[in-house]
Amino acid sequence: xxxxxxxxxxxxxxxxxxxxxxxxxxxxxxxxxxxxxxxxxxxxxxxxxxxxxxxxxxxxxxxxxxxxxxxxxxxxxxxxxxxxxxxxxxxxxxxxxxxxxxxxxxxxxxxxxxxxxxxxxxxxxxxxxxxxxxxxxxxxxxxxxxxxxxxxxxxxxxxxxxxxxxxxxxxxxxxxxxxxxxxxxxxxxxxxxxxxxxxxxxxxxxxxxxxxxxxxxxxxxxxxxxxxxxxxxxxxxxxxxxxxxxxxxxxxxxxxxxxxxxxxxxxxxxxxxxxxxxxxxxxxxxxxxxxxxxxxxxxxxxxxxxxxxxxxxxxxxxxxxxxxxxxxxxxxxxxxxxxxxxxxxxxxxxxxxxxxxxxxxxxxxxxxxxxxxxxxxxxxxxxxxxxxxxxxxxxxxxxxxxxxxxxxxxxxxxxxxxxxxxxxxxxxxxxxxxxxxxxxxxxxxxxxxxxxxx
Amino acid sequence: xxxxxxxxxxxxxxxxxxxxxxxxxxxxxxxxxxxxxxxxxxxxxxxxxxxxxxxxxxxxxxxxxxxxxxxxxxxxxxxxxxxxxxxxxxxxxxxxxxxxxxxxxxxxxxxxxxxxxxxxxxxxxxxxxxxxxxxxxxxxxxxxxxxxxxxxxxxxxxxxxxxxxxxxxxxxxxxxxxxxxxxxxxxxxxxxxxxxxxxxxxxxxxxxxxxxxxxxxxxxxxxxxxxxxxxxxxxxxxxxxxxxxxxxxxxxxxxxxxxxxxxxxxxxxxxxxxxxxxxxxxxxxxxxxxxxxxxxxxxxxxxxxxxxxxxxxxxxxxxxxxxxxxxxxxxxxxxxxxxxxxxxxxxxxxxxxxxxxxxxxxxxxxxxxxxxxxxxxxxxxxxxxxxxxxxxxxxxxxxxxxxxxxxxxxxxxxxxxxxxxxxxxxxxxxxxxxxxxxxxxxxxxxxxxxxxxx
Numbered sequence: 091x092x093x094x095x096x097x098x099x100x101x102x103x104x105x106x107x108x109x110x111x112x113x114x115x116x117x118x119x120x121x122x123x124x125x126x127x128x129x130x131x132x133x134x135x136x137x138x139x140x141x142x143x144x145x146x147x148x149x150x151x152x153x154x155x156x157x158x159x160x161x162x163x164x165x166x167x168x169x170x171x172x173x174x175x176x177x178x179x180x181x182x183x184x185x186x187x188x189x190x191x192x193x194x195x196x197x198x199x200x201x202x203x204x205x206x207x208x209x210x211x212x213x214x215x216x217x218x219x220x221x222x223x224x225x226x227x228x229x230x231x232x233x234x235x236x237x238x239x240x241x242x243x244x245x246x247x248x249x250x251x252x253x254x255x256x257x258x259x260x261x262x263x264x265x266x267x268x269x270x271x272x273x274x275x276x277x278x279x280x281x282x283x284x285x286x287x288x289x290x291x292x293x294x295x296x297x298x299x300x301x302x303x304x305x306x307x308x309x310x311x312x313x314x315x316x317x318x319x320x321x322x323x324x325x326x327x328x329x330x331x332x333x334x335x336x337x338x339x340x341x342x343x344x345x346x347x348x349x350x351x352x353x354x355x356x357x358x359x360x361x362x363x364x365x366x367x368x369x370x371x372x373x374x375x376x377x378x379x380x381x382x383x384x385x386x387x388x389x390x391x392x393x394x395x396x397x398x399x400x401x402x403x404x405x406x407x408x409x410x411x412x413x414x415x416x417x418x419x420x421x422x423x424x425x426x427x428x429x430x431x432x433x434x435x436x437x438x439x440x441x442x443x444x445x446x447x448x449x450x451x452x453x454x455x456x457x458x459x460x461x462x463x464x465x466x467x468x469x470x471x472x473x474x475x476x477x478x479x480x481x482x483x484x485x486x487x488x489x490x491x492x493x494x495x496x497x498x499x500x501x502x503x504x505x506x507x508x509x510x511x512x513x514x515x516x517x518x519x520x521x522x523x524x525x526x527x528x529x530x531x532x533x534x535x536x537x538x539x540x541x542x543x544x
Numbered sequence: 545x546x547x548x549x550x551x552x553x554x555x556x557x558x559x560x561x562x563x564x565x566x567x568x569x570x571x572x573x574x575x576x577x578x579x580x581x582x583x584x585x586x587x588x589x590x591x592x593x594x595x596x597x598x599x600x601x602x603x604x605x606x607x608x609x610x611x612x613x614x615x616x617x618x619x620x621x622x623x624x625x626x627x628x629x630x631x632x633x634x635x636x637x638x639x640x641x642x643x644x645x646x647x648x649x650x651x652x653x654x655x656x657x658x659x660x661x662x663x664x665x666x667x668x669x670x671x672x673x674x675x676x677x678x679x680x681x682x683x684x685x686x687x688x689x690x691x692x693x694x695x696x697x698x699x700x701x702x703x704x705x706x707x708x709x710x711x712x713x714x715x716x717x718x719x720x721x722x723x724x725x726x727x728x729x730x731x732x733x734x735x736x737x738x739x740x741x742x743x744x745x746x747x748x749x750x751x752x753x754x755x756x757x758x759x760x761x762x763x764x765x766x767x768x769x770x771x772x773x774x775x776x777x778x779x780x781x782x783x784x785x786x787x788x789x790x791x792x793x794x795x796x797x798x799x800x801x802x803x804x805x806x807x808x809x810x811x812x813x814x815x816x817x818x819x820x821x822x823x824x825x826x827x828x829x830x831x832x833x834x835x836x837x838x839x840x841x842x843x844x845x846x847x848x849x850x851x852x853x854x855x856x857x858x859x860x861x862x863x864x865x866x867x868x869x870x871x872x873x874x875x876x877x878x879x880x881x882x883x884x885x886x887x888x889x890x891x892x893x894x895x896x897x898x899x900x901x902x903x904x905x906x907x908x909x910x911x912x913x914x915x916x917x918x919x920x921x922x923x924x925x926x927x928x929x930x931x932x933x934x935x936x937x938x939x940x941x942x943x944x945x946x947x948x949x950x951x952x953x954x955x956x957x958x959x960x961x962x963x964x965x966x967x968x969x970x971x972x973x974x975x976x977x978x979x980x981x982x983x984x985x986x987x988x989x990x991x992x993x994x995x996x997x998x
Contacts, residue, residue: 122751126770254733278732279708297576316580318792337791338772348802356880364885368905375877382873386866394862408848412840419836423829426810431818451822
């Protein structure tokens with residue numbers, strides 16, 4: 091029956107069980123559900139039922155639930171549970187999730203929770219909390235299963251059985267030596283097809299792909315993606331095994347990083363989603379906009395420098411938005427190619443040179459095409475050949491410059507260690523605005539005597 | 545020794561073995577490596593060694609290698625192998641990868657390969673090839689392990705053992721009834737902690753999270769991400785189990801979709817990377833640029849409609865790029881929030897209304913801030929209060945309109961079934977250009993007698 095129920099139907103049933111205080115029935119229902127479902131039910135429940143719902147759950151179920159929720163809801167639950175019951179729940183949470191949660195609390199609060207936890211767990215958590223958030227150390231859990239090379243398949247399976255009851259993330263068994271250095275890896279599958287008395291050292295892979303504890307989270311995700319791993323081991327300089335990172339965390343990293351790139355490319359401000367309050371969203375967006383406002387004024391003052399030229403040929407203004415816009419657009423196009431490429435390519439001198447020359451050729455091709463087109467249009471529209479030439483030549487040059495700016499600026503930022511996505515679309519657009527106006531009015535001024543002569 | 549070698553050292557060793565025709569030593573080396581490493585070696589090998597390298601590999605190793613390579617290199621290898629040996633390799637490839645490869649070939653070529661494959665495999669592949677590429681059907685493999693509910697753990701383990709030797713992607717065992725309908729799921733871990741004579745139906749989850757065969761690939765990735773699955777089953781309307789999709793494919797989907805969103809947001813043209821030829825890149829970028837060129841000309845003709853106003857107050861032009869640019873920028877910011885939000889939110893009427901009102905408030909806040917700022921600046925710079933008022937009020941209104949346009953246009957496109965990322969940054973920018981010019985010059989014309997009067 092439960093098998094085919096929708097989320098809404100489940101929620102109605104849960105509310106019914108809560109109202110009728112049917113703890114047993116609720117437990118039977120929850121047994122068939124996943125942590126994500128727990129979270130959806132909790133989010134859907136009217137607030138007055140939250141407390142009772144929590145009292146009906148086992149500490150293990152609350153641990154599953156809490157791991158799926160947003161930080162502020164997590165805190166709310168901990169408060170409802172009180173310090174005693176919270177610490178029981180925390181003992182059962184995945185270490186990496188718990189470390190993330192505690193990292194958000196005040197120092198006093200952290201100490202309070204750690205004090206009531208089991209000593210071993212508390213130490214484990216504290217060591218995890220010492221790593222920076224966006225590194226392998228910050229992502230890893232130290233709940234993994236290890237074994238020695240001289241043990242047998244039987245011993246390995248027994249150990250796995252013992253661990254399987256309190257960790258869901260066991261797909262590989264890591265082999266360490268007596269200095270705790272990582273020397274091999276065995277998968278479930280290897281154990282399954284092996285004979286029960288085989289030695290681990292005869293089954294294991296010796297060349298273990300691992301990531302360094304200081305590695306950036308993007309590198310971790312890339313490694314997991316390339317090798318199609320379910321988990322990757324984390325080691326220190328001495329190759330000592332410190333923890334593991336599972337593929338579900340890699341997936342979250344990839345999604346988060348993609349969102350960050352889009353945020354930066356559109357200069358849209360950090361962490362704005364559908365639920366962000368208007369005032370907060372405004373304050374996150376304003377710094378960019380005010381910066382761009384001043385850059386925009388630079389364009390204005392450039393134009394004011396050419397006031398004389400403009401006074402004589404007002405038609406020049408008609409093509410101004412088109413030239414500035416096109417230059418900005420081609421720059422954004424190049425920027426996107428570079429930002430995407432940097433994720434998957436090793437950037438050496440040869441790559442940079444060949445990329446810049448490629449974009450130079452691209453600029454030339456699109457410049458010639460669009461330049462000729464606009465020359466024709468300007469000539470027909472304004473019946474002025476020199477104006478057509480001015481606009482056409484300007485567009486040719488600005489498109490080449492814009493394309494190169496969109497390529498060179500992000501590469502330069504990357505070389506300086508700045509995230510090139512920060513050279514955001516609007517910023518490149520605005521810089522290219524300035525370039526294009528100077529080129530356009532510069533050329534127009536050169537042609538001025540002929541422009542007014544006709 | 546192999547355990548600590550770098551990629552370059554490995555490559556040198558492989559070349560040495562090839563030159564000395566040491567097949568045994570090469571095999572020993574490859575045993576310790578992953579498919580990704582095979583591919584890196586193949587890419588690094590000088591072309592003259594390619595053929596010999598392939599003759600040294602087993603068909604299984606070539607299958608692993610081929611799955612990691614780009615389409616054109618795959619074809620090159622198939623050609624080198626010849627039809628007979630290729631078909632052996634294809635029999636050993638993952639069905640989903642093979643279907644993708646064949647989909648790229650000509651109809652004649654496909655038939656040629658399918659004819660020499662085992663009949664069962666050939667039918668499997670043909671059924672996979674019938675699903676559209678970006679759906680669950682197009683992603684899934686039909687190599688999975690199923691069992692009946694009344695069987696025992698012992699039978700399940702025996703079946704897994706039989707399958708484990710030719711499939712690496714076994715993490716769950718799917719339970720089907722006699723109509724092949726999906727009725728449950730059991731993980732490796734469940735089997736490990738169960739007693740050997742337990743019945744599967746007593747262990748299994750009844751509420752199986754599955755995706756429909758027609759589901760979009762983004763939905764598949766979202767399901768795997770939410771539930772932290774290693775694999776998700778694919779079913780048809782009758783809940784018949786057709787295949788599975790593994791988390792590594794979900795990871796690839798997420799990366800590909802993020803790249804596509806960035807491509808579309810920047811209107812940078814499809815599939816341009818560091819290796820695309822200049823001419824190809826130009827042709828992919830030009831359609832967007834030419835479209836935007838004509839939209840840019842619309843701005844020009846709007847300005848030409850206000851020629852009289854401009855003639856009287858040339859200073860109006862100085863603020864034109866700033867106003868157009870700012871309106872475009874705020875639109876892009878809103879667009880990015882919407883495009884990202886749509887991925888993770890269910891879009892119903894309430895969400896839309898609350899989002900539009902939120903953005904209205906955001907537009908008001910940033911409009912007031914930037915409007916006041918520019919009014920002050922314009923007044924100080926041009927020493928003209930009315931000009932300051934004109935520019936300030938215009939910016940207030942255009943920022944509100946731009947923010948709303950960046951919100952409403954993508955939501956509208958989404959409602960019409962068009963990917964909202966297509967309402968790309970440059971397109972929104974250009975549309976907002978037009979809005980902003982009309983508003984700016986419209987207000988200026990209203991204030992004209994006062995503007996010139998001072």
